[in-house]
Amino acid sequence: MSGQEIVFTLLGVVAVGSGIMVVTTRRLVHAALWLVLSFGALAGGYVVLTAEFVAWVQVLIYVGAVVVLLLFGIMLTRAPIGDSADLDSGNRWAAAAVAAATAAVLVTVMVMGFRDERMPLRAGGGSAGELGASVFRTWVLPFEVLSVLLLASLVGAIVLSRTGIGPGRGPGSGEGDG
Amino acid sequence: MLEIIGKLVLVAAAFALLPLLVGQAEHKVMAHMQGRLGPMYAGGFHGWAQLVADGVKFAQKEDVVPRDADRWVFKLAPGVALVPYLLVLTVVPIGPGGQVALDLGAGVFFALAVMGVGVIGAIMAGWASANKYALLGGIRVAAQLMSYELPMVFAASSAAMAAGTLSLQGIVGEWRWWWLPWQAVGAVVFFVAGLAELRRPPFDMPVADSEIIFGPYTEYGGLRFALFILAEYAGIVVLCALTTVLFLGGWKGPFLNTELGWLWTLIKVAVLAFCVIWLRVSYPRMREDQLQKLAWTWLVPLSLAQLALTGVLKVAFA
Numbered sequence: 001m002s003g004q005e006i007v008f009t010l011l012g013v014v015a016v017g018s019g020i021m022v023v024t025t026r027r028l029v030h031a032a033l034w035l036v037l038s039f040g041a042l043a044g045g046y047v048v049l050t051a052e053f054v055a056w057v058q059v060l061i062y063v064g065a066v067v068v069l070l071l072f073g074i075m076l077t078r079a080p081i082g083d084s085a086d087l088d089s090g091n092r093w094a095a096a097a098v099a100a101a102t103a104a105v106l107v108t109v110m111v112m113g114f115r116d117e118r119m120p121l122r123a124g125g126g127s128a129g130e131l132g133a134s135v136f137r138t139w140v141l142p143f144e145v146l147s148v149l150l151l152a153s154l155v156g157a158i159v160l161s162r163t164g165i166g167p168g169r170g171p172g173s174g175e176g177d178g
Numbered sequence: 179m180l181e182i183i184g185k186l187v188l189v190a191a192a193f194a195l196l197p198l199l200v201g202q203a204e205h206k207v208m209a210h211m212q213g214r215l216g217p218m219y220a221g222g223f224h225g226w227a228q229l230v231a232d233g234v235k236f237a238q239k240e241d242v243v244p245r246d247a248d249r250w251v252f253k254l255a256p257g258v259a260l261v262p263y264l265l266v267l268t269v270v271p272i273g274p275g276g277q278v279a280l281d282l283g284a285g286v287f288f289a290l291a292v293m294g295v296g297v298i299g300a301i302m303a304g305w306a307s308a309n310k311y312a313l314l315g316g317i318r319v320a321a322q323l324m325s326y327e328l329p330m331v332f333a334a335s336s337a338a339m340a341a342g343t344l345s346l347q348g349i350v351g352e353w354r355w356w357w358l359p360w361q362a363v364g365a366v367v368f369f370v371a372g373l374a375e376l377r378r379p380p381f382d383m384p385v386a387d388s389e390i391i392f393g394p395y396t397e398y399g400g401l402r403f404a405l406f407i408l409a410e411y412a413g414i415v416v417l418c419a420l421t422t423v424l425f426l427g428g429w430k431g432p433f434l435n436t437e438l439g440w441l442w443t444l445i446k447v448a449v450l451a452f453c454v455i456w457l458r459v460s461y462p463r464m465r466e467d468q469l470q471k472l473a474w475t476w477l478v479p480l481s482l483a484q485l486a487l488t489g490v491l492k493v494a495f496a
Binding site: 027029030033036052053056057059060063064065067068069071072075076079081124127128 | 246247248251282283284287288290291292294295297298301302304305306308313316317320321323324327331344
C-alpha cells in the first residue's frame with residue numbers, strides 16, 4: 001500500500017467509527033460533536049483524492065453550518081447534560097436492518113461498477129477550476145434541477161414556519177393568495 | 179523540507195506574538211480613548227509587563243471543572259476555539275513569491291471553513307458548562323454565526339471572482355488600486371461580518387456581561403479562560419490579515435513591493451486591528467434582534483449586490 005492509501009484507509013476508519021458513535025452515544029450533544037469528527041475525516045478523504053475544493057466546502061457547509069444549526073436546535077430545545085434515556089428507540093433493529101441493506105446496495109453498486117479498477121490521481125484533478133468546468137458544462141442540467149429542488153424546499157420551509165397563511169386566518173390573507 | 183519547517187516556525191512565532199501585541203494595544207488604546215491611564219508601572223515603560231503579569235496570574239490559577247459539567251467537552255473547548263486560527267495563519271501570504279507557509283489552490287475557502295470551526299469551540303463551552311447563562315451565550319453564538327457566515331462568504335467570493343482565482347496569493351497578485359472603490363462594499367461587509375463572527379463589540383451579545391455574565395466562558399478560569407481570550411485576539415489578527423489580503427492588496431504598498439511586502443502587510447493588519455479596538459470603544463452593544471436584522475436586511479443584500487456588481491464589471495471589461 002502506498003502512503004496515500006494508508007492515510008485514506010485511516011481517515012475512512014475514523015469517519016465510519018465516529019459515524020457509529022453518532023448513532024450509539026447516549027448523549028445528544030455528543031452525537032452532534034462526533035458528527036463534526038466524521039465530517040472532518042470525510043473532508044480529509046477528499047483532500048487525499050485531490051478534491052481540495054470539495055473538502056473545504058464540506059467543512060464550510062457541514063461543520064460550519066449544518067452542525068452549528070443542529071447544536072443550535074438541540075440547545076434551544078433541551079440541551080441535556082448526561083445520558084438521555086429516551087434516545088433509545090424500539091425501532092433500533094429495523095433501523096439497523098435498513099442501514100445494513102442500504103450499505104449493502106451501495107457497496108454492491110460500487111463493486112459491480114468498478115471491480116478492482118484503479119484510477120491514477122492527478123495533482124489538481126479535483127481543483128475548483130476542473131470542478132466548475134464539469135459542473136457548468138457537462139452536468140449543467142442536473143445542477144439546475146437541483147437548484148429547483150432547493151427552491152422547492154425553501155418555499156416549503158417558509159410555508160411550514162409561517163403562521164397565518166391560508167383562507168380566513170391572519171390579517172393579510174385575502175382571496176386567491178397562496 | 180527545511181524551508182517548510184522554517185516557515186511553520188515563523189507562523190507559530192507570529193501566532194504567539196501578534197495576538198499579545200493586539201491585546202496590549204487594546205489596553206493602551208482603550209485607556210487613552212477613555213481618558214484614563216490603565217496599568218502604568220509594571221515593567222517601567224507604560225506598563226508593558228502588565229500583560230506578562232496577567233499571563234503568570236492565569237497560569238497560577240486553579241484548574242476548576244464544575245461538578246455537573248461534561249468534563250471532556252468542557253476541557254476540549256478552548257483548544258477547538260484556538261487551533262483553527264493557527265491553521266488559517268498558515269495560508270495567509272505576507273509577501274510575494276512564496277512568502278506563505280502553505281499555498282493552497284482554494285485558500286479562500288480553506289480560511290473561511292476553518293474560521294467557522296473555531297466558533298464550535300464557544301458553542302461547546304456554552305453547552306458543557308451546565309450553566310444556564312453559558313447555555314444562553316452558546317445559543318447566541320450559534321445564532322450569530324449562522325446569520326453572518328453567509329454575507330462573509332459572499333463578500334470573500336466577490337474578491338475571488340474579481341481576481342479569477344481562489345488562491346490567496348493569486349488574489350493579491352491580481353489586485354489593483356481601483357479594486358478599492360470597486361470592492362468597497364464587499365470589504366465593509368466582510369469586515370463587519372468577521373467582527374460578528376469573532377463576537378467583538380458591538381457584536382458581543384453572546385458575552386453580554388450585564389445579562390449573562392460572560393456567556394459561554396462564565397464557568398472558565400485560569401489557563402483555559404486565557405486560551406479563550408487568546409483565541410479572540412488571534413481571531414482579530416486572522417480577520418485583519420484576511421481583509422488585508424482579499425480587499426486591501428496585501429503586500430502591495432507605495433514602493434518596494436518585493437523587498438518590503440511583509441512590512442506593508444503588517445502595517446495594514448495593524449491599522450485594521452486598531453479599527454477593531456476603536457469600534458469596541460465607540461459603539462454600544464447591539465441587541466439580539468438588531469444583530470439579526472443587520473445581517474439579514476443589510477449585509478446579505480449588500481453582499482449580493484456586490485457580487486452582481488463584480489460579475490457585471492468583470493464580464494464588461496473582460
